[in-house]
Structure formats: C-alpha cells, structure tokens
Amino acid sequence: MRALILALLLAFSAMPVLAQTAAEIVAANAAQIEKPSRQTIGPVIEQLAASGDPQAATILEAWGDKRLGLRKADGVFFLIEKTGDGWALTALDGTAAGTAAKADVTELKPNAGVRGLIATALVQFTLSDPDRAKREAALGSIAKDPKAEALAPLAASIGAEDDPVLKAQKERLLGLLAIRFGADTATRVAAIEGFGRDLGLDLRAALNPLVATTRIAFANDLPEGANLARELRAGRELTEEEAYDLLVAGGLAPARLTVADARKALVANLKDGAVGGVALAALDSQAERDRAYNALEAAGTVPPAATDAEVTEAVARHRFAETYAEPDPAVTAAAEAALAKIGTKVGAMQGADLLLDALSLASIYFLAAIGLAITFGVMRVINMAHGEFIMMGAYTGYVVQQWITNYTLSIIVALPLAFAVTFAAGVAMERLVIRHLYKRPLETLLATFGISIAMQQLAKNIFGTQARPLTAPGWLDGALVFNDVVSISYIRIAIFVMAMLFLTFFLWLMKRTRLGLEVRAVTQNPSMAASMGIDPDRINMLTFGIGSGIAGIAGVAIGLFAKVTSELGSDYIVQSFMTVVVGGVGNIWGTLAGAVLIGTLQKGIEWFNPSNTLAAQTYMILFIILFIQFRPRGIIALKGRAAGD
Amino acid sequence: MSALLEVSGVSVSFDGFRAINNLSFTIGPAELRAIIGPNGAGKTTFMDIVTGKTRPDAGTVSFGEKSVSLLSLTEAEIARAGVGRKFQRPTVFEDQTVHENLIMALKAHRSPWRVLVWREAAADRDKVAALAEEVGLLDALPRKAGELSHGQKQWLEIGMLLAQEPRLLLVDEPAAGMTLAEREHTTRLLVDMARTRAVVVVEHDMDFVRRLNCKVTVLHEGAVLAEGSLDHVTKNSDVIDVYLGRG
Amino acid sequence: MSRSFLAKNPSVLTFLLVLAIFTLTVTILSDAYGLAFVSTSFIKTLGKTLCLCLVALAMDLIWGYAGILSLGHMAFFALGGYGLGMWLMYARTEEIVVAALAQDVIPATAEEIRQGIATQIFGVVGASEFPAIWVFAHSFWLQIALVVLVPGGLAAVFGWLAFRSRVTGVYLSILTQAMTLALALYLFQNDSGLRGNNGLSGLQNLPGLDGVSQDRLSVWFLWGSALALGLGYVLLAWVVSGKFGSVIRAIRDDEQRVRFLGYSVEGYKLFVFTLTAVIAAIAGALYYPQAGIINPAELAPIASIYLAVWVAIGGRGRLYGAVIGAAFVSIVSSWFTGGRVPDVPLGFYTISWVDWWSVVLGLCFVLVTLFAPKGIGGLFDLVAGVRTPDRKGAALGPDDGALMEREAQE
Structure with missing residues (x-):
C-alpha cells in the first residue's frame, strides 16, 4: 500500500508547472470562457487548475457559482458581487476594482456540464483546503462518485495532509480509485493486492464491477478482445431456453414462436373455416396448430419462426460464454482472487x-x-x-x-x-x-x-x-x-x-x-x-x-x-x-x-x-x-x- | 418344573440411587409367592420392571415356555402376554359400572378395530356374572365403581385380574385397609388363584403372609436377602438385622 | 345397528327428532321453499352452525371422552375446507375461463385453459403456474378423497409422533397448538400454493349450478349439514356406547391402568385423534362453501380454543352437550358481534357489545370452568334429578383429562 502510494505520488508530482498566472490564462482564453462549451472548455479549466496560482481556485469557484463577470466596456473579467443596484468588482489577482452599474457587466452563466468540469477541477483545491471539514466533504464527494480525474489531485494532496485520520482516508480512497482508473495493469493489480484482507463495503463496491460478467453467444471463435470468464455449455451451465434467448439477443437466430404469436398468425390467415389445410375445429391441440403454422410457413405467408427442433439445432451450432466487462485479464484475475479472499472472511x-x-x-x-x-x-x-x-x-x-x-x-x-x-x-x-x-x-x-x-x-x-x-x-x-x-x-x-x-x-x-x-x-x-x-x-x-x-x-x-x-x-x-x-x-x-x-x-x-x-x-x-x-x-x-x- | 418368570441380574438406578441391584428371581407356573422387605427394598420397582413400566439398566426378564423377553415389550403387550398387576391402592374406573369394568378386563381381542365392533354376547354376560359372584359383587354389577367401598374396590380389581386370565399375577399389598373378614376372603381368593397360575404377593403384614402359607422372598436394598418358608426366613440372622431387628 | 343400541341410547332418537324438526321448520320458513320468513343469510348462518356442531361433536369425543385436549381440531376443519375449496375454485374458474376463451376464433387447447385458470387463481399472489398440491383439483372425487385423507393423514402422523413419545396432558395441548400455529403460518405465505392470506374465495358458487339461486342452495346446504350432523351423531353415539367407549373413558381417567389391562393406549388415542380429525375435516368441507371464503386466519390457534370453549360450555363428556354448546355460543356470539344487540349507555361510558362481547365470553368461560363444569348439559341433570357424587373433591382418576367429581353423574 505504502509503496503504491509513493509510486503514484512520484508519477503525479512530475507534472509541468506553468509559469503563468491565473489572470493571464483567463485573459488568453477570454473568448472560450465567455461562451464555454462542455466539449472544448476542458483544457482551459485544466490549465487554470494546474497553474499553481493560489488565485486560480478563487476564480474557478466564482465561475462555477456564476460570480464571474465581464465588463462590457473593455472585455476584462472580474469577480463580481451584487451590491444594491450594481456590482462590486474584484480583479482576478485579488485586488479590489471598484464598482460598476448593473448594465455595465455581463454575468457569466456556465451550463451544468461546464459547472461539473469546474467542480471536478476544484476538487484538488478543496482537498488541500485549510478547513478540515471542507477536505472531508471533498473526500466524501469523490468516494460517492469516483472519477478518473480525481486520481491525480487526490494523490497530490496526500503529501501535505497533516490530519492522520484524513490522511488514512485519502490513502484508502486513492487505492480504490487506482483499482478502477489506474494507468496500467501493474498499478491496478498492485492496488487490488494492496488492500490485503480488507472487508470494507467500499472495496467490494470497487471490485464487484470489475468481475461483472455478461453472457454472449458466438459461432466459432471468441470475439476479439473479449475477456473470457468461463465457457458455458448448453444443457449444463445454462438451459437450452436461456441459450436460445442469447442467440436471439445476439441476432444469431430468429425469435422463437410463442403460443400467442402462432395464434395471432393463425387467426390472421383463417380462410373458409380452415388454416393451412387444418380445419378450425381441429385447432384445439398444439400439434395441430404447429402443423397449420408450418404449412403457412412453407407457403411463405408467415415469417419463419423457430420450432423446438430448430432451436435445439441452433443451440448446438453455437458456443456460449461469460465475459467480463473489464477487458484486462490480469486485473479481473486479481479482483476475483481478492473477492474470494474477502468472501471467506465475510x-x-x-x-x-x-x-x-x-x-x-x-x-x-x-x-x-x-x-x-x-x-x-x-x-x-x-x-x-x-x-x-x-x-x-x-x-x-x-x-x-x-x-x-x-x-x-x-x-x-x-x-x-x-x-x-x-x-x-x-x-x-x-x-x-x-x-x-x-x-x-x-x-x-x-x-x-x-x-x-x-x-x-x-x-x-x-x-x-x-x-x-x-x-x-x-x-x-x-x-x-x-x-x-x-x-x-x-x-x-x-x-x-x-x-x-x-x-x-x-x-x-x-x-x-x-x-x-x-x-x-x-x-x-x-x-x-x-x-x-x-x-x-x-x-x-x-x-x-x-x-x-x-x-x-x-x-x-x-x-x-x-x-x-x-x-x-x-x-x-x-x-x-x-x-x-x-x-x-x-x-x-x-x-x-x-x-x-x-x-x-x-x-x-x-x-x-x-x-x-x-x-x-x-x-x-x-x-x-x-x-x-x-x-x-x-x-x-x-x-x-x-x-x- | 420350568420357571414361568425368570428375572436375572437386573439392576436399575434413579439419579445414582440403585433401586434394584443385580436381582435374580424365578417363579413356577402354579405357585404362590410372597415378597417382603422394608421400605425402599425395591418391591414396587421390581413389579414396575416386570410389567414394563420401568426399563432396567441391565439384566434379563423372560416369561413363559418360549422364554419371551419382556424387556422389549410395551406394558400393554406384557399384559396381553399374561401378566396381570394389582396396585396397592385399588385402581378401578370409578366413572364406569362394575359391569363395564369387568367387560373391559375380559379376555378378548384388544385392538381398536376389534373392540369397536365388539358387542356383548350372552356368553360374556354369563362370564361376567360368574366373576362377579366369585368376588362377591353380583348385586353391585349395575352400580358405578366409584360408589363401592374400599374393600369392594379391591375385590373388583381382583375380579378384573381374573377376567384377564393372566398366567402371572402381581399383587401389591392386597390386605391394606381391609377388615378382618375381608382379609380372610382375600386370602382365600389368592390361594384359589394360585392353584392354576403364578401369584406374587407383595406384603408388609407378617400375619397376612403367614396366613398365605407359601414360600417367601425377602428383598433388601434391591437384592434378594433370603428365600424359603416364613419360619425359615424369620430365623435368618440377616433378615432379623435389616428388617425385623429394626422393626 | 341393533334395536338395543337405540334402546340403550334414547338421547340419539331424541336428538335426531329435534334435528329433523329443526330442519323442516327452517325449510318451511325459508325464502326458497316456504313462507320466506327467514332470510337466506340467516339460513346460511344456521347451516354453518350445524357444521360447527359436528366439529364440536368430534371435539367432545377427543376431549370429553378420551381426555385429550386437542387445540388443533379447527386446523383439520380448515384443511377440509381448503380441500373442497380447491375443487370449487378450480371448477368455477374453469367455467369462467372456458366461457371467455370460447369467444376466441380459434378453439382453446387444454394447456391454454389450464394456463388461464392458473393465471386467474394465482394472479393475486403473482404466480401463474399451478403448485404441485393442486394436481387433483380438477377432479371432484379425487379432491373429496383429499378432504378426508390430508387431515386424516396429518392427524395420524402427528398423533403417532406425539402419542408414541407419551406426550400427555397440557404438553399435548401445547404441542397441538404449536402444530396449528405452524400450519397457519405456513399457509400465510404467498408461496404456500394456497394463495397466502388471500385464501380461497367465491366458494358459495357451485360449479354447474349457475341456474340455482343462493336462496335454494343455502337450504340444500342446510339439509346436507343436518344430514352430516345426524350421521355424525349416530356414529359417535355408537362408538362411545360399547366397549370402545368404555376403554377411551378409562384412558381419560387412568391410562396407566388401561395399559395393564392389555390395551394399547397409544393405538386407541391415535384412532380417536384421526377419526375426529376426519370428522372435523368433513364438517369444514361443508362449512366453507356456506361461508364463501376461507383464509389462513381460520386456522389461528384461537379458533381451536373456542371449539374447546363451546364443548365446555355445553358440557363435555356427553354428545348432546357439545352440540348445544356449539349452537348456543356461536349463535349468541354472532348475535352480539353482528351489532344487533343494542348498546348499553352507562352515562359516562357506552358499552358497545361488538367491543365487549369477547370480554364477556372470556369471563363466562372462566365462570363455567369454575362453577359449572357440567355446562349447559348440567341443566338436563337438574331436570332429570341426577345427582353428582360427593367424593370430597377428588377427581375420578389421576390423569389430567380425568372427569372432575362435579362433572360425573351418579
């Protein structure tokens, strides 16, 4: 665990430090900031966040809270605050900049998507916020909604953390994030193994999605890139019915003929008191109905549908397997092993x-x-x-x-x-x-x-x-x-x-x-x-x-x-x-x-x-x-x- | 003469207290036997074991010519095999008439179905009347058993035992609480019965035992202390020590 | 049945006469066949009461005669009701489903009909398949056999287990109560196969008799119930009159002594327990079509206790006592709880009988147990001048079920 954190810390501390103040970055990207879109604003926010300027957090926070304004006269950004009938302005470097009439300033109102990006970027600041409660809340919000982006700022904030409880929580959360979002297989496997015999619900919540499986059907070879959990044999691990349903879901076979569908088709093709050569009165048994339907199918009046024999044959021609959603076999193996260990203890x-x-x-x-x-x-x-x-x-x-x-x-x-x-x-x-x-x-x-x-x-x-x-x-x-x-x-x-x-x-x-x-x-x-x-x-x-x-x-x-x-x-x-x-x-x-x-x-x-x-x-x-x-x-x-x- | 009942090496203990200790006892097919002994000698427990009420910890109890083991049978099966028991206190069914009591005891099939379809025949009525006469209750036949005097109940119970036609009769203190005349009647009944079957009488009263004039077995602490005629055992020093001596 | 049986048991003839007069009177007063003086719902109440009298007879045999206070006989009663109810519900639903499917262009297959019935019956518990226990529900005769065999079998197995290990007295009562509770809890589950706490409903509609009005059906059921009660009474009077009756009364008072007479006490108890369970089940099978609905609440242990209450109030150990007790208490109960008795205003509080009847009944029961162990049947003794033996307070035998001195007749 310790070694892992050290490695992560090293990896992220090597980030380039730009010698640009926050105000300069804002000025350079004025157009984008004025009318931001979720797709393109990402790099700007990242640049701000990584600037190392202590004002960056204030600016981002203000932006997210709709307290960033643009003076119409000169196109300069200010932190704005409502006063009576106008605005009190603060320059981006933190100095007071007088007031402005209400009409002179355009309020920036970033949409929800952009605000989300800002909030994520802000995490690294709140993670190092001097207020312990804020740091704890930030940790909580990351734990509730883990995202890959949180990994780097979290790792960066650990070194400076002086509260031992929070530090332990941060290290734990970092490990959990690394399990899911670690850069490479080795990091993720190491993160999984780093937890040892931990029983936490959060750990299980992080591991379980890794070993979640889906069932697939295929004709000959396993599809490219699939991470096989186990092969399923029809009749043993899954019933013929389940197997055929997989084939239908995968588009490999026509739908099965249900009693209701057959009935509908027969009613639709009823002519002169008979269907497909079978008298109406004789249709009170399933065998007669199948016979009538097959006759219709042969005449091409109804779409082909699988009868029982066809189902058996189709199932025999295909193979079935459970595959992991997670593509990395090493990670799934480590996760399975960890879950098994946890299972025993639980x-x-x-x-x-x-x-x-x-x-x-x-x-x-x-x-x-x-x-x-x-x-x-x-x-x-x-x-x-x-x-x-x-x-x-x-x-x-x-x-x-x-x-x-x-x-x-x-x-x-x-x-x-x-x-x-x-x-x-x-x-x-x-x-x-x-x-x-x-x-x-x-x-x-x-x-x-x-x-x-x-x-x-x-x-x-x-x-x-x-x-x-x-x-x-x-x-x-x-x-x-x-x-x-x-x-x-x-x-x-x-x-x-x-x-x-x-x-x-x-x-x-x-x-x-x-x-x-x-x-x-x-x-x-x-x-x-x-x-x-x-x-x-x-x-x-x-x-x-x-x-x-x-x-x-x-x-x-x-x-x-x-x-x-x-x-x-x-x-x-x-x-x-x-x-x-x-x-x-x-x-x-x-x-x-x-x-x-x-x-x-x-x-x-x-x-x-x-x-x-x-x-x-x-x-x-x-x-x-x-x-x-x-x-x-x-x-x-x-x-x-x-x-x- | 082969034995009718053979008890050998029987032991039983309650919570560590040995009520019967390696007891052996035999009785022939037509024999009258009195068992005496101080309180706690194991007389009642002995009867409990023979009738199947108590299971011994060790030992065997075999009965009849074929030496059937009584230990694997239930109380009812033992009774059907031919062992009758008379309790110390008269136990008759007080809510029912003397007639009904005797009819129930009469030797017949005992399974629920057979009893359900059983109806009284003239022969049964005669048999009951004969039994009632023998125990002196002919006039009391339609009366409820609960109304009888103590002595009459004792006789009714003896009558019921006779009706069962047992081959072995165990009788617990038959003379207790009887008047002198009733005792004599009881003695006569017991001696009569012992002509055709084995009768074991457990009794405290030496006078009554002397009147029975039969072989006596003395029990002490769950084992046989002495056996023989009453005169013989009363001369035995062990018996005098544990029983009469303390008397 | 010989002349001597009736001669020895004059109460049987009297009872049959009273029952016949009662049935005839009700028929004459009914909507369907006479003066329309008595409402159909009241005729149903009377018919149900006759069924309750029949199960009370069974209770009297097991408790009053054999001394076994079973707190499980209403469970057998309800099982009988469930047994017949399954057929009633199946056949009735089948009629409806067949009629509905006949509207379709294509004639329905047997499988479709069965599926339709299953969906109709079990939709309420979210299932659409017939549980295994419904396998005979389509056949009246098989299901009638089950009405007798299931409760009888259950009673035989339970009784064999209990009597074999010599569970007697209150222990047996508690054990039977536990059995009843277990059965009720089981039936309360939705996956019990008997529709959970919804129970079976619509039982008053007899399949194939759509043209017959409930007015007439109710009288038919009254006749059926009266016939069953009459037959039951004669059967039980015959059972208790002979040596068998002597033996089971002897078991009640002193079972150990009966063993030493060579009777297998367990066999007799099992016989009586099973016989009475079957009678209870038949009574239940007649009762629930008149009630129209059955659910697991009918099996609650309290129902079996009430059964004992009826027998005790009527006077145990005499068959007519059980009938009188059941009829009297259930009719008075339905009168009080039906809200037909005027409330008693005390000024500061108004006694509403719907709320207070249970209190009165409970206390009455204590009083009867304490002061009138002969129950209502004791009144007949008063009239006939029968005295109770004076035995200084001793019971008539050492066993728990033995008659009390004041219950006996001299």
Missing part, C-alpha cells in the same frame, strides 16, 4: 453476526419465558394469559411515557411499576381462579385462556387497535459496530443484559432466599410443607405474583423494540411455552438452553431463506415437535422418580 464475519442476532433473539425469548419458568416450570400452573401480562407491562410503559416525557426517567419508573401492576394482576388471578383449579391443568389452561381473550379485548377497548409507541431513551439508539459486517444495536445489548440480570435474580430468589426455599418445599410436597408451618396458599400466591411481575418487566423490554399492541403477548406465548418445554420443565438452565436453541434455530433457518420469516417460524415449530419426540422431557430433564410420570 462469511466468517456473517457467521459471527448471525450468532449475535441469534443470541439477542434468544434473550428476547428467555425474557418472555422466564416468568413462565416460575409459574409453569416451578408451580406447574399453565397460564395462557402469561402473554397478556407481558402486554400489560408494555402498556404500563406506554402510559408512563404519557406522563413522564423524559424517556430515561420514564423507563426507570415504568420497570418497577410494570412489575407492581402485573404482580397485582397475577395475585388476583391466582386467588380468584387458579387456586380453585390446582391439579386440574387442562381446566386451568382453558380458564386462563378465557382470561387471555378478555384481557386482549379489554386492551383493545382501552388503547385501540393501532400500535402504541414505547420509545427507548436516546442513549439506547444506535449500534455497536465492529466492522461493516458485524454490528449489534445497543437496545439488543440492553435486553441481553436484562435477561442475564433476570437469570441471576431467579437463581438468587430460588436458591438463596427463604421464599425460594418455601416455594420449592410447597411445590414438592404441599401437605408436608403446610405441616411445617408454611402457608402453601400464601406461597403459591406470591410465587405466581412474582412470575407474573417478571412478565410485566419483560413486557416493558419487549415493548421497546416491538410495537405495543393488544396482540403483543399472544405473539410470544407459544414460543414461550416451547422455550420452557424444550428446555425442560422445572429447570431455569433448561429454559436458558431452550431459548438459545430456539433463537439460534430461528435465525439459522432465516439465514437459509432470508425473505421468509413466516417459513422460518413454521420450520422452527416443526423442528420443536420432532425434538420433543426424542427428548420428551426437554434438553435438561429431571430423571427418575423426581420427574413423576
């Missing part, structure tokens, strides 16, 4: 990115499922309204944001509030419904589904059917970017962190607190627990409340990236149950494993078929159904008598 990076995606989806599923891990996993209570608790949490967050407009503060308030609201709802539901249905899981399932239906409709009645926004604080906007391929948004990191916090909380609650001990006691043997002074009713109520409360907090988190609607919960309920069941009921690590499995799986399937997330969900559920065949008790199963039957 593949690995995409894998890493996919993993990050999967992880963040897994943490979402885990968040949605962790409340269930308590109510279903530990207490074995099927709560189909769990999704609606998630929805309640999300709506709580929305309502809080209506009152507290500071997003950070509102989230801080919403999290405990959502917990409180759903905790209360959970306790109420446990007391009123679930308590009476312990040991009747199917009835619990249906009753809680009734509650779920009612709560969804209630949310619709209160908040309407349209989605409500729950806005994340500003510091969660944006993404952590590793490179052009791998990145993860901060909100997903936050959800991941939250999932981990919940996991820790759950473990602490169940393993380290009195409540956790009592919960485990009650779920294992309620009557024994009761006889030891634990109130099972109270414990069940609290446990269910905590499980529901966690669902509420998860709802706030999920609401931050998903739209808050009354269906928010039901979108997650099946997946949540799957997460718990696949992981293994009654084990929080199982739930975690289930979430990771389902998240990875869904992302993996989406990767194979990115356009279709519906299909991904379908296949994921099918996989889960099959998975349960082989591990009916989940990934992490309780064994032996403890598992029950």
